[in-house]
Amino acid sequence: MKVSVVIPCYNGKRFLNDAFKSIEAQTRQVDELILVNDGSKDDTGLFLDEYAKKSPLNVRVIHQDNAGSGEARNTGIEAAQGEYIAFIDQDDCWLPEKIEKQIKVLDEDKEAVLVFSDGYHVDIDLKPIRQDTILRKRQAYEGFVLNEILQYGCFVPNPTVMVRRSCLPSERPFVQSFFPCDDFDLYLRMAAKGKLRFINEPLINYRLHPDQESRKQLNLAKTNFEVQITRLEDGSLGDDYSKEAARIGNKRLFCGYGKALIREGRYTEACELAKKHLPGDSGVLWWLWWTKLRLGVKSLFKK
Numbered sequence: 001m002k003v004s005v006v007i008p009c010y011n012g013k014r015f016l017n018d019a020f021k022s023i024e025a026q027t028r029q030v031d032e033l034i035l036v037n038d039g040s041k042d043d044t045g046l047f048l049d050e051y052a053k054k055s056p057l058n059v060r061v062i063h064q065d066n067a068g069s070g071e072a073r074n075t076g077i078e079a080a081q082g083e084y085i086a087f088i089d090q091d092d093c094w095l096p097e098k099i100e101k102q103i104k105v106l107d108e109d110k111e112a113v114l115v116f117s118d119g120y121h122v123d124i125d126l127k128p129i130r131q132d133t134i135l136r137k138r139q140a141y142e143g144f145v146l147n148e149i150l151q152y153g154c155f156v157p158n159p160t161v162m163v164r165r166s167c168l169p170s171e172r173p174f175v176q177s178f179f180p181c182d183d184f185d186l187y188l189r190m191a192a193k194g195k196l197r198f199i200n201e202p203l204i205n206y207r208l209h210p211d212q213e214s215r216k217q218l219n220l221a222k223t224n225f226e227v228q229i230t231r232l233e234d235g236s237l238g239d240d241y242s243k244e245a246a247r248i249g250n251k252r253l254f255c256g257y258g259k260a261l262i263r264e265g266r267y268t269e270a271c272e273l274a275k276k277h278l279p280g281d282s283g284v285l286w287w288l289w290w291t292k293l294r295l296g297v298k299s300l301f302k303k
Contacts, residue, residue: 001031003099003162004082008072010038012090013047015207018126022093022205024056028100030086032058034076039066070174070182077165077173086162091207092119093126098203102162105197113167113194114187116140117160119204126205133202134160142198146191146237150228151245153252154184156196160204167193180216181223185231192237221260225253 037045045063052059105115121130140155141148174182231237254277261270
């Protein structure tokens, strides 16, 4: 079996028909579709069961207690039989050639551990809401890019990804405690194993709406910082990476987390963060950030 698709589902009945239609419309059909009902509180589970009965695809539905989207993906990965596994969120849609183009890349490049692409921003009704794409304002890199991810952050949009199953971590790949950055954690570790390939064109429609958990900026900044620090310290990335890239990236994430705390008025936590991480580095950038942090707190108290 070549390609498995995994969709974590939670109260997503409203959007799932669009996702299903986009999968059915692929120019290269997927071999199996695994739907993981992550303890939905509405009738999403029943909706999935009914779809499986009538779908032209090979569909398997798994029901589990609510554990989070990362754990739902892990459940789907464990059940998948495909050589390649593609991820899609319940509120997103693929463009027709996505699977065909990504299979071609992974078939031709045996060093590639995954392939990703760009995507269009759309609203709830799948209407374009921006002229730019997901990655238009970000530089995406391909090849052996561990250093680039460490320095600049994750540029891999999760709903665009197809992974080589044999290259996934042996234990549960998505670490739920790192949500909403569990995808960053996974792709950071995979970048230490092989090449990330990039198809420089939009292959998905990515819905933006107020309920998206990825838009909670403080939690995002905090968890991004924790993921990178943790993986550098626990040896998951090996030793074959640029210490300078890691140092620059850590400072970038530190500043982002600190500024997010200040914006939320959590000044004590921002100062504690600075106290914990500044003493280990006497570089000018750290000193500048400490100055900026103190000035930021003072200016906010004056308002």
